[in-house]
Every structure is written in C-alpha cells, then in structure tokens.
Amino acid sequence: MTPRSLPCGPTRTGTARTVASLAVLSALAAGCVRETAPDWGYPELGKTLAALSRALEDGCDEAVPESCVEDLDRLGGLAERAFGEVLDHELLDHGYVAAMNELDRAREARAIAAREARARSDPHFPPFSRAVAAERLAYRDLLDALRAARTAPPAGDAGDPL
Numbered sequence: 001m002t003p004r005s006l007p008c009g010p011t012r013t014g015t016a017r018t019v020a021s022l023a024v025l026s027a028l029a030a031g032c033v034r035e036t037a038p039d040w041g042y043p044e045l046g047k048t049l050a051a052l053s054r055a056l057e058d059g060c061d062e063a064v065p066e067s068c069v070e071d072l073d074r075l076g077g078l079a080e081r082a083f084g085e086v087l088d089h090e091l092l093d094h095g096y097v098a099a100m101n102e103l104d105r106a107r108e109a110r111a112i113a114a115r116e117a118r119a120r121s122d123p124h125f126p127p128f129s130r131a132v133a134a135e136r137l138a139y140r141d142l143l144d145a146l147r148a149a150r151t152a153p154p155a156g157d158a159g160d161p162l
Contacts, residue, residue: 099145
C-alpha cells in the first residue's frame with residue numbers, strides 16, 4: 001500500500017465505534033446524575049433520608065431555641081425510623097454508631113439546658129441555644145452517616161470472600 005491509498009480521515013467503523021462509545025458514556029453519566037444510590041439502593045431508607053433532610057432544612061429558627069424543640073423531636077422520630085431500616089438491612093458501621101452516640105449526647109445536653117432555661121425563665125439562655133445548635137449539627141452528621149451506609153453493598157455481596 002502506498003501512502004496515497006491509505007484513508008486520510010476516520011473510517012466508517014471507527015466513526016461508528018466513537019459514536020457508540022460516546023452514547024454509552026453519556027448514558028452512564030446521565031444515570032449517575034439522577035440517582036446517587038447503587039442498584040440495591042435501599043429505597044425505604046432513601047425515603048427516610050429525604051424526609052430527614054427536608055425536616056432538617058425546614059427546621060426551626062435557632063434565634064428562638066424554644067421553638068426548635070418540636071422540630072428536633074420530629075427529627076428524632078425520623079432518626080428512629082432510619083435506625084430500624086439500618087438494622088433491617090444490616091448496615092451498622094462504625095461511622096453510623098458514632099453519629100448515633102453523638103446525637104444521643106446532644107439530645108441529653110439539650111434536655112438539661114432546656115430544664116435550666118425553664119428554671120431561669122430565660123428562653124434565650126445561651127447554653128440552651130448552643131445545645132440546640134449542637135443537636136442540629138449532630139443530625140447533619142447522622143444524615144451523612146446514613147447516606148454513607150446507604151451506599152454500602154448488601155451483606156453477602158460480591159465484596160465478600162468466597
């Protein structure tokens with residue numbers, strides 16, 4: 001073959017492969033954008049996480065910490081529901097347990113500070129405000145831990161040794 005007889009541009013086969021590859025990559029990228037959970041996804045846990053996230057975002061006005069108590073208690077109910085789902089799917093890990101322990105400490109600190117604020121008749125008692133903010137932060141950490149647990153492969157998945 002002489003240099004003149006070689007094709008100068010892309011061949012039909014090469015162009016078709018390139019287009020097919022781009023189509024596959026686009027489909028994969030579009031799929032990743034729409035759903036961040038893996039195939040197993042734990043849909044009920046996903047619904048609980050969405051509800052917990054919405055409740056946390058739509059939560060109280062921290063300027064008046066006393067108004068936050070009902071919102072934080074509602075978050076507690078969602079956290080309990082998530083805990084049941086985590087147990088059902090055997091998703092307990094160190095990060096989730098640490099986040100739950102921190103949340104329990106934050107709840108207790110808020111309860112103590114709320115009693116003290118009521119005793120002083122001061123709804124803006126600074127330790128109470130800090131305790132409310134700490135509990136909201138603990139819920140955010142719990143939400144992050146739940147999201148990480150949701151991406152864990154199911155028990156007995158391909159990651160286990162044979």
